[in-house]
Amino acid sequence: MSAVRIIQTTPFDGQKPGTSGLRKKVKTFAQPHYLENFVQAIFDSIGEVGGKVLVLGGDGRFHNRTACQTILKMAAANGFARVMVGRGGILSTPAASCVIRKYRTFGGIILSASHNPGGPDEDFGIKYNIPAGGPAPEAVTEAIFARSKAITEYRIQDAADIDLDRLGTQQLGPMAVEVFDPVADYAALMQTLFDFDAIRAAFKAGFGMKFDAMHAVTGPYAKAILEDMLDAPAGTVMNGTPLEDFGHGHPDPNLVHAHELVEALFGPDAPDFGAASDGDGDRNMILGKNFYVTPSDSLAVLAANATLCPGYAGGLKGIARSMPTSAAPDRVAAALGIPAFETPTGWKFFGTLLDAGKATLCGEESFGTGSDHVREKDGLWAVLMWLNVLAVRKEPVADIVRAHWAKYGRNVYSRHDYEGIDSAAANGLMDHLRGLDLKGKALGAYKVAFNDDFAYTDPVDGSISTQQGIRIVFEDGSRVVFRLSGTGTEGATLRVYIEQFEPDVTKHHLDPQEALADLIKIARDVAQIEARTGRAEPTVIT
Numbered sequence: 001m002s003a004v005r006i007i008q009t010t011p012f013d014g015q016k017p018g019t020s021g022l023r024k025k026v027k028t029f030a031q032p033h034y035l036e037n038f039v040q041a042i043f044d045s046i047g048e049v050g051g052k053v054l055v056l057g058g059d060g061r062f063h064n065r066t067a068c069q070t071i072l073k074m075a076a077a078n079g080f081a082r083v084m085v086g087r088g089g090i091l092s093t094p095a096a097s098c099v100i101r102k103y104r105t106f107g108g109i110i111l112s113a114s115h116n117p118g119g120p121d122e123d124f125g126i127k128y129n130i131p132a133g134g135p136a137p138e139a140v141t142e143a144i145f146a147r148s149k150a151i152t153e154y155r156i157q158d159a160a161d162i163d164l165d166r167l168g169t170q171q172l173g174p175m176a177v178e179v180f181d182p183v184a185d186y187a188a189l190m191q192t193l194f195d196f197d198a199i200r201a202a203f204k205a206g207f208g209m210k211f212d213a214m215h216a217v218t219g220p221y222a223k224a225i226l227e228d229m230l231d232a233p234a235g236t237v238m239n240g241t242p243l244e245d246f247g248h249g250h251p252d253p254n255l256v257h258a259h260e261l262v263e264a265l266f267g268p269d270a271p272d273f274g275a276a277s278d279g280d281g282d283r284n285m286i287l288g289k290n291f292y293v294t295p296s297d298s299l300a301v302l303a304a305n306a307t308l309c310p311g312y313a314g315g316l317k318g319i320a321r322s323m324p325t326s327a328a329p330d331r332v333a334a335a336l337g338i339p340a341f342e343t344p345t346g347w348k349f350f351g352t353l354l355d356a357g358k359a360t361l362c363g364e365e366s367f368g369t370g371s372d373h374v375r376e377k378d379g380l381w382a383v384l385m386w387l388n389v390l391a392v393r394k395e396p397v398a399d400i401v402r403a404h405w406a407k408y409g410r411n412v413y414s415r416h417d418y419e420g421i422d423s424a425a426a427n428g429l430m431d432h433l434r435g436l437d438l439k440g441k442a443l444g445a446y447k448v449a450f451n452d453d454f455a456y457t458d459p460v461d462g463s464i465s466t467q468q469g470i471r472i473v474f475e476d477g478s479r480v481v482f483r484l485s486g487t488g489t490e491g492a493t494l495r496v497y498i499e500q501f502e503p504d505v506t507k508h509h510l511d512p513q514e515a516l517a518d519l520i521k522i523a524r525d526v527a528q529i530e531a532r533t534g535r536a537e538p539t540v541i542t
């Protein structure tokens with residue numbers, strides 16, 4: 001007979017969820033009571049959990065299985081009736097959102113540090129998603145944080161571990177645990193949105209693709225959907241076996257970390273299309289033959305072509321993007337006569353707009369694209385939407401994007417990251433920027449229209465979020481934006497976003513670093529980046 005144990009504990013400092021849940025080193029999470037305190041804080045903050053159903057799964061990184069066993073035992077002790085857990089403790093973030101919505105569960109717990117590296121010395125993370133399927137809004141994460149600071153005990157079932165690899169229902173004390181196939185529901189949803197016949201026909205006609213799963217969670221999803229259902233040739237999916245340390249890689253689908261894919265797409269025998277996804281499957285990078293599509297442009301192009309996909313044939317209700325994302329999607333929204341929304345960074349801010357039916361597509365410069373089909377950004381979904389568009393239009397990726405710029409103008413865009421800088425220096429830099437009054441002043445050849453610290457009032461629920469990034473906007477609409485990342489686990493990461501609108505088609509071929517050189521210099525000077533951080537150059541440019 002298994003029993004509930006009540007364990008006395010004391011609060012840990014710093015259990016404040018960041019941009020997307022609590023992310024810390026594995027060593028931090030592995031300390032006695034650390035994970036347990038946070039999980040109990042979640043269960044104490046989300047209302048009555050007795051008799052409810054919870055979804056559980058993660059990106060398979062180191063510590064995933066151990067954490068799953070602990071959370072299952074705590075869910076049982078806290079009165080949940082049933083937990084649905086992905087086989088092997090695996091569930092991509094968008095698939096978790098899909099399952100939460102499909103089975104109308106009381107939300108879910110997702111174990112992931114997303115694009116951060118994994119392994120005993122690397123990162124782990126946990127977040128709670130609400131019953132609508134999306135990341136908990138700030139009011140909920142604040143409540144969890146407040147509870148974490150006052151916690152005195154947690155509940156855990158004294159029981160044997162569950163066999164996470166055996167499909168079907170097992171019993172854990174009074175609670176049922178259902179181990180389910182993490183791919184099936186998600187793949188079925190994708191079939192309702194995209195023209196699988198057209199994509200299959202394109203592969204049959206020789207369309208070439210590489211998908212880099214980066215040894216992360218999307219491997220099994222991509223193999224099942226691309227190779228098994230859509231008949232893409234075996235080997236289309238690279239690095240498709242999920243590994244606990246992502247094969248020592250950094251599962252972030254950008255030009256730096258997805259270098260194997262980048263080399264293939266920029267090499268002599270490049271396939272027509274390349275894509276990558278991140279640790280937990282919610283990010284995507286899109287490449288054509290010798291061509292990189294920025295995430296902001298990707299959202300704009302998908303929005304402009306959405307009606308080619310069966311799931312969006314009826315048109316879009318609106319398009320939402322995060323503030324630092326380029327305004328390229330806004331131009332499409334204006335042309336379509338639908339609203340464009342500008343939210344703070346963080347997918348959680350799209351939830352109310354999607355729930356209220358105000359937006360259909362959403363996206364962020366940080367390689368996130370998604371729609372109202374779930375409440376998370378969705379890497380494979382974006383890849384399938386591109387595949388659908390390419391299968392119908394039968395033009396190269398580069399031609400589609402260039403034609404898009406010719407029609408709408410190009411929002412030339414780049415992000416410069418200064419990773420792992422000293423936190424005090426980073427905060428000092430932001431305080432310095434916050435204190436500047438630049439309105440009407442000239443910076444280089446540019447005149448400042450206004451500068452501010454972005455604040456957002458949610459148009460649906462009226463909630464207010466302040467200090468969401470410093471903007472310096474110039475009179476010609478160009479801008480530079482400064483933010484500190486909310487997802488890192490070491491020191492601080494300064495992100496600088498640089499954007500300039502270029503209507504002149506004869507300048508569309510220019511390399512963004514070249515086209516933006518003056519603005520990049522202005523950004524470095526005005527923020528005193530080198531003097532304050534000791535860094536002359538960014539660590540990552542996207």
Ligand code: G16
Binds near residue numbers: 487
């Ligand atoms: C998370 C959030 C995204 C955000 C990104 C980067 O993504 O869900 O909304 O854009 O972090 O945030 P930051 O600039 O604060 O590091 P993910 O893929 O890490 O879950």
